[in-house]
């Protein structure tokens with residue numbers, strides 16, 4: 390049996406290049422993070438070899454005594470990480486990722502073509518919350534269920550709860566979904582609970598982006614108001630790539646959520662659990678109870694605030710005028726440029742972030758904003774001072790993009806491309822200098 394370097398130098402080489410890219414770049418994608426060596430060890434272990442369809446104590450294969458112990462430990466740690474009482478809340482740790490977890494909830498509590506309401510994708514929501522365009526039902530959620538998204542108030546950048554209430558009263562959804570991929574503020578859970586109760590809907594929170602912040606109690610607690618909470622495990626939580634579904638144990642609207650959700654996960658939509666991921670998740674959830682984790686999550690938020698303040702000092706318009714969590718959304722439209730070009734220029738200097746729609750955008754491919762997140766570089770040791778420099782470097786990239794805006798073709802464009810891809814491109818050196826501060 391050979392190690393990877395000997396057995397497959399080609400794949401080894403690609404992994405090495407990706408590792409180098411991850412450590413060389415300023416990783417500012419709000420949904421990404423660096424997980425720990427301990428989590429990686431569990432994920433790369435023999436746990437990947439085992440089939441264990443079913444739940445602990447009720448498996449369809451033999452030889453699961455250790456897997457049962459692991460999954461029970463992971464469930465207990467999941468409840469403990471979010472300070473949940475096991476008599477009131479249960480959890481399924483088998484979802485393969487965030488989108489499957491969400492679809493499993495829909496399968497559990499809805500019938501085909503039942504009505505749902507989630508935040509619209511161009512306003513910060515996630516595809517799996519029911520995105521559709523006037524021409525096409527894009528996600529499985531909008532294909533199999535009837536989706537009527539709610540949106541932001543474009544002037545404040547905050548969820549328009551009045552409109553949500555009015556629409557819900559008319560549309561009468563069976564499920565209302567809180568949570569987002571690009572929303573820099575907390576959701577108003579008490580208000581959403583009231584709306585859900587008034588129309589007889591389940592209330593679910595998809596806390597994928599902020600689950601680390603929720604575990605450390607640095608943002609509002611969705612468990613106080615929601616019936617179901619889903620999450621990915623690899624974003625602010627810093628775990629392996631996976632998903633979880635938390636559910637109330639008492640029946641809600643006449644539905645036994647525990648059996649409905651467990652059955653929707655398996656046999657409804659999945660087969661064998663990824664036990665190596667569950668192992669890594671258990672490790673991550675142990676860490677989530679440590680003082681170190683709480684300090685880290687506090688830093689994620691204070692770093693993000695420092696980034697936001699500096700960007701505003703530099704004259705940038707931020708959606709909602711700031712941030713209360715791990716991300717900022719910059720509206721570049723007042724500058725007359727788009728997020729796609731800025732993403733590209735920054736990528737050339739190893740500053741990795743993503744173009745993002747902002748409310749009112751016409752095109753998703755050339756959207757008017759960029760999304761910037763603090764979790765990954767906070768893991769790498771950045772503090773507020775470094776995040777102020779990050780804002781300055783992004784500003785430099787934007788200024789370069791502005792200069793290049795009119796270079797559509799010809800020799801000037803070629804000169805420009807040669808410049809930004811050459812080692813003389815000054816941003817590259819500045820990114821390396823910044824990295825050295827925390828090495």
Ligand code: PLP
Pocket residue numbers: 420486487488489515517568569570595596597598621631
């Ligand atoms: N939910 C939210 C709010 C997300 O932001 C994401 C991914 O970014 C997901 C769900 C989907 O997670 P996955 O990519 O693991 O399917």
